[in-house]
Amino acid sequence: MSEIVRMVVVLSLIAGICSAVLTMANQGLGPRIEQQTDLYVRGPALERLFNKPATEVLPNKVTIETDEATIPVFFSRDGETVSTLAIEAIGAGGYGGDLKLMIGIDLTTGRQIGIEVVQHSETPGLGARIEEVTFRRQWQGLPTDAPVALAGDGGTIDGISGATSTSRAAVSGTNTVLTFLRNHKEDILQQIAQREEQI
Amino acid sequence: MSKTQHIGATLKAGLWQRIPPFRLVLGLCPSLAITTSAENGLGMGLALAFVVTLSNGIISSLRNIIPGKVRIASYIVIIATLVSIVEIVMKAFFFPLSEQLGIYIPLIVVNCIVLGRAEGFASKNPPLISMADGVSIGVGYTLSLTLIGSIRELLGSGSWFGLPVFGEAFEPLAFLILAPGAFITIGILLGLQNLFSRWRGEKFIQS
Numbered sequence: 083m084s085e086i087v088r089m090v091v092v093l094s095l096i097a098g099i100c101s102a103v104l105t106m107a108n109q110g111l112g113p114r115i116e117q118q119t120d121l122y123v124r125g126p127a128l129e130r131l132f133n134k135p136a137t138e139v140l141p142n143k144v145t146i147e148t149d150e151a152t153i154p155v156f157f158s159r160d161g162e163t164v165s166t167l168a169i170e171a172i173g174a175g176g177y178g179g180d181l182k183l184m185i186g187i188d189l190t191t192g193r194q195i196g197i198e199v200v201q202h203s204e205t206p207g208l209g210a211r212i213e214e215v216t217f218r219r220q221w222q223g224l225p226t227d228a229p230v231a232l233a234g235d236g237g238t239i240d241g242i243s244g245a246t247s248t249s250r251a252a253v254s255g256t257n258t259v260l261t262f263l264r265n266h267k268e269d270i271l272q273q274i275a276q277r278e279e280q281i
Numbered sequence: 282m283s284k285t286q287h288i289g290a291t292l293k294a295g296l297w298q299r300i301p302p303f304r305l306v307l308g309l310c311p312s313l314a315i316t317t318s319a320e321n322g323l324g325m326g327l328a329l330a331f332v333v334t335l336s337n338g339i340i341s342s343l344r345n346i347i348p349g350k351v352r353i354a355s356y357i358v359i360i361a362t363l364v365s366i367v368e369i370v371m372k373a374f375f376f377p378l379s380e381q382l383g384i385y386i387p388l389i390v391v392n393c394i395v396l397g398r399a400e401g402f403a404s405k406n407p408p409l410i411s412m413a414d415g416v417s418i419g420v421g422y423t424l425s426l427t428l429i430g431s432i433r434e435l436l437g438s439g440s441w442f443g444l445p446v447f448g449e450a451f452e453p454l455a456f457l458i459l460a461p462g463a464f465i466t467i468g469i470l471l472g473l474q475n476l477f478s479r480w481r482g483e484k485f486i487q488s
Contacts, residue, residue, distance in 0.1 A: 089348045096343075096355050100362035107366050111373040118376040 124156075124170070124184065127198035131168050131186035132158050139168075144273040146266055153262060155270055164274055165190050169262065170200070173255030177247045178203035181212070185259040187226055197221040197256060202248075209248035217242055217249075221256070227264075229257045288413045295417025302425060303471050305418075307393040311385045312426060313463040319442050322430025323423060324378045328371065328386060330419025332363045333395050337415035341403040356399045357390065364389045394418060425470075432466050433457045 120143070125136030132139050139156055146153050156168040166188055173181035181202045186195030197218050204210045211217060220239050224230055230253050231237025232246075241249030263270075299305055302312045308329070316322045339359050340347075347355045368386050371379040379386065389395060398418055403411040434440055437457030439447045456462050 085348065085350075089351045092347055093351050093355060093358075096347075096358050100358050104362055104365055107369050111369050114373040115369070118373060122376045122380070 322426035326423025334415035341411035
């Protein structure tokens with residue numbers, strides 16, 4: 083009997099200590115990992131949207147809490163006013179899982195700058211063609227006050243043939259961002275201003 | 282044998298007598314999969330060296346406390362913790378490398394070398410010499426993987442640690458970067474090592 087007790091106690095102790103060590107490591111290095119992920123995963127997309135080096139854009143980040151999710155928003159300014167935003171979106175319903183998108187918004191003209199794919203797991207040659215410029219170019223200059231839609235649904239976006247669900251996911255991700263922007267624009271600008279004051 | 286001699290012999294053993302993956306013929310899966318470049322080989326080797334050294338040290342210190350029936354479970358918990366730490370540290374400081382190595386870093390948990398040294402060496406020996414064994418196996422593995430990676434990178438893409446070596450005129454043997462190239466490279470190296478050992482009249486060590 084005592085042997086069983088000893089087994090349970092020793093194994094629980096080892097597991098407990100290990101979990102404690104891991105928690106500490108995770109909490110200690112969590113912010114740094116977040117930073118590195120920003121640089122290597124979101125960085126390239128931001129570079130293309132803002133036309134600036136990623137290291138310049140990345141510090142300009144605010145996170146907006148909504149009821150459903152925490153949404154990272156990157157911004158750049160033209161003089162004093164905030165001119166462009168890049169809002170991250172989840173394009174739900176891609177063929178290989180959700181897409182992670184970044185939508186660029188030009189606040190001065192009220193139009194979209196473009197769409198960038200941060201992460202996806204779509205089929206190479208079909209859904210993965212979402213990365214191609216010919217598909218993504220269709221977003222440039224679209225208004226931000228009207229939802230986007232695929233041509234088949236009465237909109238302006240030509241989907242990728244053979245990858246309807248991927249195209250739909252990109253469109254629905256964009257619409258999430260547009261709705262989010264409509265409801266939270268004041269919130270975003272306020273947070274950016276607040277952040278400025280802190281610095 | 283005196284204690285220092287014993288540690289010295291253990292330290293040397295991992296570099297030739299039981300150099301992984303050639304002599305132990307364990308840990309072949311990452312050796313085949315990630316050695317597409319010298320840098321990847323070095324990174325993987327160092328990650329494993331860290332894990333095997335510390336896991337040997339910890340397991341050997343606890344060898345009289347851990348009950349025999351749950352020893353493998355305990356070893357795996359300890360090894361998994363160390364591997365997770367490596368993964369976290371790598372993500373924080375060497376992000377591109379951790380993307381390259383991908384799933385093979387978490388898979389160190391089930392790497393036969395680590396578990397093999399824990400069960401075969403650390404559970405029977407005191408901590409200091411167990412750590413020496415871990416260091417020597419780890420360094421041996423790092424050297425082997427860097428060598429395999431160097432050969433495949435040099436001939437397969439004409440560069441070494443990412444720096445071009447042969448210039449424009451060199452036509453890389455692209456198949457060496459692919460899976461068959463890994464088997465061929467490791468096979469040839471293993472064969473050469475066995476030939477050399479036979480020529481020197483060495484006995485093949487199994488433990």
